[in-house]
Amino acid sequence: MAIIDRHERRRRVLSALRVSVVTLTLSLAGVLGLSAQSARDIVDQVDRLLRGESSWSRVTMEIETEHWSRSLGLEVWSLGVDYAIVRVLEPLREAGTATLMADEEVWNYLPRVDRTIKVPPSLMMGSWMGSHFTHDDLVKESRMIEDYDIEIGFEGDRDGVTVWEFELTPKPEAPVVWGRVVQQVRKDDMMPTWARYYDEDGGLVRTIRFGELEVHDGRLIPTTLTLRPEDNPSESTTVTYHEIDFDIDIDVDFFSLRNLRARR
Amino acid sequence: MAGQGIWWRIAWRNLWRNPRRTLITAGALAVGFFSAVVIVGISDGITREMVLNGTEVITGQIQIHSRGYRPERSIYETLGGREGVEVARLLTAVSEVPGVRGAAARVLGGGLVSSGAETVAVGLMGFDPELEPRVSRILTTVFEGRPPRRGAREILIGYETRRKLDVAPGDEVVLVAPAADGSMGNDLFVIAGVFRTGIYALDGHQALVPMGALQELMVLEPSRVHEVAVALVDAWAATRVAAELTTALTPMVDSIVAEPWTDFRAELQEYAALADAGNTIIVFIVFIMAIFGVANTLLMSTYERRREFAVVSALGTSRGSIARTVVFEGLVLGILGLTFGAVLTWPTMVWLHNDPIDLSRLVGDITMAGSLVRPVITVDYSVDGPVISAVALFVTSLVAAVFPAYRAVRIPPADALAGR
Numbered sequence: 001m002a003i004i005d006r007h008e009r010r011r012r013v014l015s016a017l018r019v020s021v022v023t024l025t026l027s028l029a030g031v032l033g034l035s036a037q038s039a040r041d042i043v044d045q046v047d048r049l050l051r052g053e054s055s056w057s058r059v060t061m062e063i064e065t066e067h068w069s070r071s072l073g074l075e076v077w078s079l080g081v082d083y084a085i086v087r088v089l090e091p092l093r094e095a096g097t098a099t100l101m102a103d104e105e106v107w108n109y110l111p112r113v114d115r116t117i118k119v120p121p122s123l124m125m126g127s128w129m130g131s132h133f134t135h136d137d138l139v140k141e142s143r144m145i146e147d148y149d150i151e152i153g154f155e156g157d158r159d160g161v162t163v164w165e166f167e168l169t170p171k172p173e174a175p176v177v178w179g180r181v182v183q184q185v186r187k188d189d190m191m192p193t194w195a196r197y198y199d200e201d202g203g204l205v206r207t208i209r210f211g212e213l214e215v216h217d218g219r220l221i222p223t224t225l226t227l228r229p230e231d232n233p234s235e236s237t238t239v240t241y242h243e244i245d246f247d248i249d250i251d252v253d254f255f256s257l258r259n260l261r262a263r264r
Numbered sequence: 265m266a267g268q269g270i271w272w273r274i275a276w277r278n279l280w281r282n283p284r285r286t287l288i289t290a291g292a293l294a295v296g297f298f299s300a301v302v303i304v305g306i307s308d309g310i311t312r313e314m315v316l317n318g319t320e321v322i323t324g325q326i327q328i329h330s331r332g333y334r335p336e337r338s339i340y341e342t343l344g345g346r347e348g349v350e351v352a353r354l355l356t357a358v359s360e361v362p363g364v365r366g367a368a369a370r371v372l373g374g375g376l377v378s379s380g381a382e383t384v385a386v387g388l389m390g391f392d393p394e395l396e397p398r399v400s401r402i403l404t405t406v407f408e409g410r411p412p413r414r415g416a417r418e419i420l421i422g423y424e425t426r427r428k429l430d431v432a433p434g435d436e437v438v439l440v441a442p443a444a445d446g447s448m449g450n451d452l453f454v455i456a457g458v459f460r461t462g463i464y465a466l467d468g469h470q471a472l473v474p475m476g477a478l479q480e481l482m483v484l485e486p487s488r489v490h491e492v493a494v495a496l497v498d499a500w501a502a503t504r505v506a507a508e509l510t511t512a513l514t515p516m517v518d519s520i521v522a523e524p525w526t527d528f529r530a531e532l533q534e535y536a537a538l539a540d541a542g543n544t545i546i547v548f549i550v551f552i553m554a555i556f557g558v559a560n561t562l563l564m565s566t567y568e569r570r571r572e573f574a575v576v577s578a579l580g581t582s583r584g585s586i587a588r589t590v591v592f593e594g595l596v597l598g599i600l601g602l603t604f605g606a607v608l609t610w611p612t613m614v615w616l617h618n619d620p621i622d623l624s625r626l627v628g629d630i631t632m633a634g635s636l637v638r639p640v641i642t643v644d645y646s647v648d649g650p651v652i653s654a655v656a657l658f659v660t661s662l663v664a665a666v667f668p669a670y671r672a673v674r675i676p677p678a679d680a681l682a683g684r
Binding site for chain 1: 378381382383384438444445447
């Protein structure tokens with residue numbers, strides 16, 4: 001209990017500190033008028049929350065489908081928006097299975113057959129490890145400000161919380177599958193609460209909810225992401241962060257096919 | 265009938281007053297009949313070839329699925345649900361339905377075939393190497409290596425897939441497929457052979473694996489299959505046999521449904537309907553042309569016989585009787601034409617049917633509506649073609665006689681006799 005208390009206290013202090021910084025920023029913004037540029041900044045900042053310049057994390061991914069449910073223990077390294085390695089730790093039968101994202105390419109390492117295969121472009125929209133996330137999510141999801149024009153669609157109270165709702169419209173030439181993305185961000189602590197993804201006909205395809213705010217490695221972050229596909233709301237994929245370190249000592253060389261195969 | 269006999273005789277005699285003209289006109293009708301029947305025959309031949317190729321290469325003429333399987337083709341929608349079915353018993357029951365020539369079970373899924381640097385997404389079909397030849401010709405299209413063996417971890421890939429992966433029989437590839445328990449099934453498979461159908465959708469995007477090996481990869485029990493493909497004695501009986509199969513199998517397996525190729529290869533059915541419509545138009549045009557030929561001959565002959573008609577008219581012959589002479593001439597001409605036509609058409613049809621003209625040296629294989637068509641001129645015997653053409657020929661002769669008959673009736677006896 002004591003540990004939790006200390007943790008909790010630290011979290012409160014930090015979030016209070018953050019709130020005051022945000023408030024300061026906001027009052028400045030209020031004076032200067034919140035321009036499209038700062039909408040971009042906020043979305044970019046939210047976008048970078050779980051990533052930092054580089055990061056290492058241990059997460060679980062719980063997948064619920066109509067036919068089965070399963071839980072994967074994963075270890076994730078990332079660098080910038082272009083590089084990441086995800087390695088499966090659990091279940092043991094699949095341990096060692098790993099995915100490398102380097103630039104726009106995705107490679108999978110399959111320990112059972114000891115082979116590395118490249119995911120073909122036609123399969124980028126396919127499910128990653130049976131989850132509701134696609135390979136494309138892993139590669140492109142991290143480029144919000146590059147691929148989208150961002151506007152504030154709503155600003156004000158939602159259920160007693162002051163929020164922004166950003167309208168993200170893909171730039172004409174952006175390689176994006178969504179027609180539009182709406183992201184809600186709480187004003188007081190700049191925490192994302194949900195993001196809704198619409199197809200090109202304006203139909204809601206899926207919703208990602210962010211929850212369980214915790215301080216990890218000095219940052220307040222949402223530690224759960226729950227993706228719910230609209231066509232089958234009983235299904236979901238939830239990613240829970242257990243440990244996360246930001247700005248670790250890692251460089252591009254780490255994200256190699258050789259490292260993908262290496263068992264730790 | 266005795267009363268009609270006189271009109272036939274008069275018509276017959278009149279026609280032979282100018283034998284050359286009559287023979288030429290009957291010849292024109294015969295050629296019209298010949299063209300219509302042979303063109304329709306060739307077109308039916310192409311349709312048959314397309315339907316048989318489209319259904320025999322891989323799909324089968326009837327497919328039996330769980331009701332929820334199509335159109336999403338979810339790997340969980342196996343026959344008999346989660347419990348599956350007794351595959352052997354189901355196949356026996358299917359084979360016992362009249363009209364069924366053969367049946368084979370299949371497991372279907374999707375996945376990746378990878379040679380390392382190159383990876384291709386393919387549709388995976390788990391099949392029984394011993395039963396498959398009863399329903400499809402896919403194993404006869406193997407042109408390199410051999411078909412996979414029952415129970416082996418071997419794979420048969422298409423020619424285009426082989427080219428993209430740059431592999432050869434004997435090489436190992438990685439097969440990755442989403443499994444029914446949510447995991448990513450993956451294993452090494454040896455390429456047993458390469459098939460080539462000429463249909464890109466198959467050669468580039470289909471791979472075949474023995475059923476047991478695919479079930480293992482996809483974590484499915486041996487009782488779980490997605491499809492039973494059925495070959496028929498007569499492809500055109502598919503709708504009826506499918507309905508009978510659904511009725512016969514329902515007590516045995518929940519929510520089972522048999523669908524004829526006209527449903528799952530609707531584009532072939534549409535092509536057949538389109539070809540039929542095209543045939544009708546061709547027959548129509550051919551006989552419109554014939555109408556003018558016959559009408560011209562009869563007009564000429566009635567004009568020559570102006571004085572004759574004037575005399576019989578002056579002698580008290582009724583207008584109806586005069587009209588009848590001309591109309592019967594038209595009919596007799598039609599019968600002559602049909603006789604010549606039949607003599608010309610019959611041997612040609614038999615010849616083209618038994619010994620098709622092969623144009624494959626001039627043109628390559630053609631894919632239409634996702635089905636391979638050999639560039640071969642052959643005809644399909646049908647009852648419709650000749651019968652419809654014969655009826656059309658008589659209608660033509662009758663219609664063509666109407667205007668000349670009208671002209672003959674309208675000849676004023678006094679003027680005609682006076683040479684005015």
